[in-house]
Amino acid sequence: NAGVTQTPKFQVLKTGQSMTLQCAQDMNHEYMSWYRQDPGMGLRLIHYSVGAGITDQGEVPNGYNVSRSTTEDFPLRLLSAAPSQTSVYFCASSRAARVGAKNIQYFGAGTRLSVL
Amino acid sequence: GIQVEQSPPDLILQEGANSTLRCNFSDSVNNLQWFHQNPWGQLINLFYIPSGTKQNGRLSATTVATERYSLLYISSSQTTDSGVYFCAVNTGTASKLTFGTGTRLQVTL
Numbered sequence: 001n002a003g004v005t006q007t008p009k010f011q012v013l014k015t016g017q018s019m020t021l022q023c024a025q026d027m028n029h030e031y032m033s034w035y036r037q038d039p040g041m042g043l044r045l046i047h048y049s050v051g052a053g054i055t056d057q058g059e060v061p062n063g064y065n066v067s068r069s070t071t072e073d074f075p076l077r078l079l080s081a082a083p084s085q086t087s088v089y090f091c092a093s094s095r096a097a098r099v100g101a102k103n104i105q106y107f108g109a110g111t112r113l114s115v116l
Numbered sequence: 117g118i119q120v121e122q123s124p125p126d127l128i129l130q131e132g133a134n135s136t137l138r139c140n141f142s143d144s145v146n147n148l149q150w151f152h153q154n155p156w157g158q159l160i161n162l163f164y165i166p167s168g169t170k171q172n173g174r175l176s177a178t179t180v181a182t183e184r185y186s187l188l189y190i191s192s193s194q195t196t197d198s199g200v201y202f203c204a205v206n207t208g209t210a211s212k213l214t215f216g217t218g219t220r221l222q223v224t225l
Contacts, residue, residue, distance in 0.1 A: 031211040042120075042202055042215035050211070058212060088157060097211040103147045105204075105213055107159040 002026050006091050006108035013081040013115045021076040021111050023091030029106075030096040032074040036060065036087040037110075043090060049074055050096060081115045088112050118143045118207055122216035129193050129223050137188040137219045139203030146206055148179055149213070150188050153200040162188070162201075193223045 007022045025032065033048035035058075045058030049068040063085060065077040074093075078085060094105040119142040129135055139148075150162040163170050163177040165186065170177055174193075179186040190197055200220050204213040 033212060035215075040217075042217045043204075043213075044215070045212050048212050090159065092213075094211050097146060097206065102164060103206070103211060104161065104164045105147075105149065105211070106161065107151075110157050110159075112157070 004091055004093050004106050004108035006089075006111050008111060009109065010112050011114070013078070013113065015081060015083060015115060017081050019078055019081065021078075021089055021091075021113075023074045023076065023108060024072050025074075025091075025093040025106070026072065027093060027106070028071060029093035030071070031105075032068065032091065032093045033058070033105075034064070034066065034074070034076045035090045035092065036085075037090065038087050046076065046089075078113075083115050086113060086115045118145070118205060118214050120203060120205055120214055120216040122201075122203055122219050124219060125217070126220045127222070129221065131194060131223055131225055133193050133223075134189070134191045135193060135221070137190070137201050137203075137221075139186040139188070139216055141184050141186075141203075141205050143207055144181065144184070147211075147213070148186055148203065148205045150177055150186070151202045151204065152197075153202060153218070155199055159202075190221075193221075195223045195225065197221060198223050 034046040035043035047066040049055045089111045091108040121140045152160045167181040176189045200218040204215045
């Protein structure tokens, strides 16, 4: 069982370049999300999706774009990379939250991005 | 939004020692998870524990939801326990997690 798969593991970009970070899950989870982790800090939510065709902004959405055309995939797009976007990016998935039901979030291995 | 505070921020232990990590949160929660981020950056689920007590080997966790805190106990620590421990919560019917800033643990020989 693969769980949550992120590609690539590492990426170096020049300022102004665009790229897409891929995230796929095989657990049929409704909820998927993207976080970034900066040195010495916890994870901060960028964007999330509660199902195919539905996305919303998290705490730090500027400079990022997402779409959710299938249940399995939730790509994160950097439109014009900036040095401030140098970070480690994590994708997560879970079942939709229901009061009283277990709602464990599973994380991918992360993508380490450097923007020069 | 909900605030999550973890203490201590840093902890150095000798191998074999026990420790307690604390997570305080500012509102009632539906989900509380403890994660271990290993030195390679992987986030590993330790516990899903919105209330009550759970144990898994040398690790155990207790959440007192009415008092808005959770504790992670590590007994007989090993060097492989080194890394950063995060507490993360969500509230209401939302799935999105709010993370604390973590406790960095170093276990030495």
